[in-house]
Amino acid sequence: MLPREFYNKDTVTVARNILGKRIIRKINGTEISGIITETEAYRHVDDPASHAFGNQTDRNKAMFEEVGHAYVYFTYGMHYCFNVVARHPKIKAGAVLIRAIEPEKGIKKIQKNRKITNLKNLTNGPAKLTQALEITKKHYGVDLTKDSKLFIEDGIKPGKIYESPRIGIKKATEKLWNFKINIKKI
Secondary structure, three states: OOOHHHHOOOHHHHHHHOOOOEEEEEEOOEEEEEEEEEEEEEOOOOOOOOOOOOOOOOOOHHHHOOOOEEEEEEEOOOEEEEEEEOOOOOOOOOEEEEEEEEEEEOHHHHHHHHOOOOOOOOOOOHHHHHHHHOOOHHHOOOEOOOOOOEEEEOOOOOOOOEEEOOOOOOOOOOOOOEEEOOOOOO
């Protein structure tokens, strides 16, 4: 399991370093896992696209709290997005959006949760990922540095990391804070 210190760095650094790590989700005795293949960094006062850019709210409160915890929010009135709180100790807020994983374990359960069998589109987006792993608002604030039903551990050493603008935002589009790796195994 990744220690709290892993998340106690600049948010952009963590967004890059978490690529290749393995997310573990335990559901009723079934373990689902996948390798993190896409992330986005969201910082604080220098990032108008971040939920934390303005003041602290009930929604973004986790971004201002202890690193290594889950920040889960509901968007578009239908989807959850899963983030990991990560930031340098001198910065007030930050989180890394986990955008995609490459499924490893529990693929049948993931397919059932997603109600599809197409492996290519199973977990290649933040809403697909949370649906596949059954991550909801009840996971808001979960400590990902403890062995629980949701945590992140070491995985594989990623190869080339691709950088691009973040997806679906209108502000701070010049920041190349979307990071991806390719590890197609399935």
